Amino acid sequence: MIPYLTVAENILIINKVKGINVSEERMLEISKRLKIDHRLNHLPSELSVGEKQRTSLARAMIGQPELILADEPTGNLDPDNASQVLQYLNEFKKDGGTVIMVTHGAEADAFADRQIYINEGKLVTNKGIN
DSSP: OOTTSOHHHHHHTHHHHSOOOOOHHHHHHHHHHTTOGGGTTSOGGGSOHHHHHHHHHHHHHHTOOSEEEEESTTTTSOHHHHHHHHHHHHHHHHTTOEEEEEOSOSTTGGGOSEEEEEETTEEEEEEEOO
16 A cells, blocks of 8 residues: 555555546445445554555455455454455455455355365365366
8 A cells, every 4th residue: 555645545546557537436335345434534554454454455446357366365354354355355256357365264265166275385175166
């Protein structure tokens, strides 16, 4: 996150960086779903780790990309917020997006179409739909 921009500005930075015109209404919708709407006028230094993580997720999703690469997206979240983030990623997937997630936790297993397990750098198991 850009430290001198508010949460709202960090989410909407895609408008300047990619020249996409994402509305404030869409930003508000995503921030409400991720429970960061009450922090939109705050700087990153004023956020908890979980709030920063959800802000980054909002920024990743706002432009409706085809693919999201998520490295431990629930790693610093409490169980309720982790479940919500996974649910939102699942909705993204159902809308036609692809999510590739790296995680140490098993909570994401229920949302995955395919699971690849690696132990000490070696493929151990490959579960799920091919």
